[in-house]
Amino acid sequence: MPELPEVETTVRYIKEKIAYKRITSVLVRQPSLRYKIRSNLPKLLKNQIIQDVSRRAKYILISLNEGYLIIHLGMSGSLQITNAKEPIQKHSHCDIMFDNIILRYNDPRRFGCILWETDLASNKLLANLGIEPLGDDFNGQSLYKLTRGRKVCIKQFIMNPHNLVGVGNIYANESLWKSGITPLKPAKECSEKQCELLADEIKNTLLKSIAAGGTTLKDFKGADGKLGYFVRQLQIYGKEDQACPKCGSEIKRVVIGQRSSFYCLKCQA
């Protein structure tokens, strides 16, 4: 599923393809996503020129002459640059057409969204987002400050987009294992040193995955857009009952906040 690295890779790729191009038409086949696609979207977008493509958390932001397109890929969404000759796939819900190319939104589980807003500040979804893990203001110190007084466990804390954005279940598991912190530890009990380690590992994991993103992106053409290449780099996620790559003891699985969590009893305290 698209996590922050996949979204970032998608943003870079589509920006290159559609920047400064004019939208000729828009076709909505299935408006029922996480939020319904507004019925006047084609009218709103026609003849608009793409000014910029950027990212905030896992939201893809497309600046137009008037207003913004806000796209989220949800669990299973992907954006492809394609053309009219390519056959429509089963879950291709929306086409944004340019002179020679089409930006095609595909999302089997329909957890994503395609919204239009006059300005970003008035959008509720963007209003209460936490810190960007790859931004300059995220580091051990800021993580330490944020976690003070928070008794929720550290895994849930870093996965909550009001605290920190873009860290999904897989990246949370991997970075906690790498920094030797048990996912069950109350956030407020993480030391300065541990916050330092964790912040570094979150950044590392995301950056590595972005570096692998080019390869992942090619896999987006496949039906499900699932992990593809990056899945091979996983050390702990989904490895229940297998040996910890660091110490060899058995990896445990627990459910935290309805999410599977994998950790090593020996390495993570």
Add this chain to the structure above:
DNA sequence: CACTAATCCTGGACGC
């Protein structure tokens, strides 16, 4: 205010 559980949806894995 802080935290928990339910929710949206489909495809894939699994048991019978």
Add this chain to the structure above:
DNA sequence: TGCGTCCAGGATTAGT
């Protein structure tokens, strides 16, 4: 083979 059941997952919303 085919049916039913369950699970995965991000982020919001309703509920405690």
